[in-house]
Amino acid sequence: MLYFISGASRSGKTLVAERIFREHHIPYMSLDWLVMGFTNGIPEYGLHDKLFPDEIAERLWSFLNAICESMIWSGIDYVIEGEAILPELICEFLDKHPGxxxxxxLGYTDVDIEQKVTEIRKHSAGELDWLTKEPDNYVRQHVENMVNHSRMIKEGCAKTGMQYFDTAEDFMASLDAATAYLIHQPEDKTS
Known part of the structure; x- marks a missing residue:
């Protein structure tokens, strides 16, 4: 089984992937790692970390699709998490591999921007967190961009029938719900 967790930056995707790894021993790969591989390894490809998530998703999809086809063929269980997946892009892949x-x-469409900036500062991963070194106005702009991205993702999920969890209200409860949805979803509802 392949498990995909996508959506906005700072919405809890990595936390869900890490929880699944700890509790169910299913490894995960962050699409951030792939993007940084393109950014620093083959910059001539034009896929880099300064693009908006939808641009990254569109440029990365054919590569990611090929990787995921191989993973399905191999029959391994794996979690793939990151911003670089759009509902419209992955529909055909889901239809091709039912079950x-x-x-x-995950996203946050109606979040208090200042509160989100405060939470990001409070829960940052220190030096490993790329936003740690950025000033508040940069972080604020990032959150505003991710609110817009969340709205786009939520709309895409509504059009394609995919599940969207908004983490703006009760962050941890939303992550619990997303984890339960991925791991405990009845087989007949999977597509």
Missing amino acids: KVRICF
């Missing part, structure tokens, strides 16, 4: 893929999206 072998589960996906959900």
Whole structure:
């Protein structure tokens, strides 16, 4: 089974992936790692970390699709998490592999920007967190961009029938719900 967790930056995708790894021993890969591989390894490809998530998703999809096809063929269980997946792009892949893929999206469409900036500062991973070194106005702009991205993702999920969890209200409860949706979803509802 492949599990995809996508959506906005700072919506809890990595936390869900890490929880699944700890509790169910299913490894995960962050799409951030792939993007940084392109950014620093083959910059001539034009896929880099300064693009908006939808641009990254569109440029990365054919590569990611090929990787995921191989993973399905190999029959391994794996979680793939990151911003670089759009509902519209992954529809065909889901239809092609019924019962072998589960996906959900996370975001925050109606969040208090200043509160989110404070939470990011409070829960940052220190030096490993790329936003740590950025000033508040940069972080604020990032959050505003991710609110817009969340709205786009939520709309895409509504159009394609995919599950969207909004983490703006009760962050941890939303992550619990997303984890339960991915891991405990009845087989007949998977597509």
